[in-house]
Amino acid sequence: MLQNWLQSQTIRAKLLNDPYYRMESLAEIAIAAALGIRIDVNQASVDDWLRLPGISIHQARSLVELRRSGVQFYCIEDIAAALNMPLQRLKPLEVVLKFCYYDEERYLQPLVNPNTATIEMLAQIPVIDRALAAAIVQNRTSLGPYRNLVDLQRRLSLAGVTISKLMHYLCF
Numbered sequence: 001m002l003q004n005w006l007q008s009q010t011i012r013a014k015l016l017n018d019p020y021y022r023m024e025s026l027a028e029i030a031i032a033a034a035l036g037i038r039i040d041v042n043q044a045s046v047d048d049w050l051r052l053p054g055i056s057i058h059q060a061r062s063l064v065e066l067r068r069s070g071v072q073f074y075c076i077e078d079i080a081a082a083l084n085m086p087l088q089r090l091k092p093l094e095v096v097l098k099f100c101y102y103d104e105e106r107y108l109q110p111l112v113n114p115n116t117a118t119i120e121m122l123a124q125i126p127v128i129d130r131a132l133a134a135a136i137v138q139n140r141t142s143l144g145p146y147r148n149l150v151d152l153q154r155r156l157s158l159a160g161v162t163i164s165k166l167m168h169y170l171c172f
Contacts, residue, residue, distance in 0.1 A: 023053050026092050033095040040098045041073045052093050059083050074099060111171035114152060115145040127165040132156075148172050 008031060014021045015032050023029055029052075039048050044067075049060035063073075066082055073079055076094045080087040112121055114136050122133035139155050146152045149170065153163045 020047055020051065022051055025053060029053070029093060029096055038096055038098040040100050041079065042067060042100055042102055052096070054089065054093075059085075072101065074101070112169055113171050115140060115172065125166070125169045127162060127169065146172060 008027075011028050011031050012035065015023075015028070015035055015037060023032060039051065041063075044064070046057070046060040046064050049055050049063055050057065063079070063082060067073075071082070073082070076090055076097065077087060079085075079097075080090050083090075112125060114122065117137075119130065119133045119137050122128050122136055123130045128136070135156055136152070140146065143155065146155070149163060149167055149172070152158070152166075152170075153160075158166075
């Protein structure tokens with residue numbers, strides 16, 4: 001009993017201290033899941049995939065290459081199909097996999113700096129109408145450059161919901 005506890009504490013320490021620790025068993029997967037360790041399948045690197053038992057370097061590279069080509073994985077069944085692997089073999093790994101979804105087009109758009117952008121450039125951002133674009137430029141001209149998103153929000157008295165949408169389009 002004491003030996004099992006010591007072994008689990010050793011694995012726990014390795015998982016917490018080494019981001020590239022390769023798990024070797026389903027018991028280690030369970031400990032990682034209990035610690036809240038998750039791998040975002042749509043942003044995972046080859047090293048991330050190699051942390052999982054039973055995933056080869058070739059499979060990891062294949063998954064990363066598919067992601068780079070625009071494939072998104074929505075569930076464990078997608079991973080199984082991509083690897084031509086039985087679902088039953090991957091299902092135990094699902095507890096440490098996280099399936100997040102990304103709007104690729106949004107991330108491909110260049111970010112706009114409100115400290116240098118023209119009214120026309122700002123008005124092209126879906127959240128900003130021409131009046132807000134003019135207010136951003138006028139405020140910047142009067143009071144100087146914006147330090148960050150919080151400064152922009154405060155100076156223009158923008159609602160939190162507006163800022164939460166704008167933060168994906170602006171850089172300072």
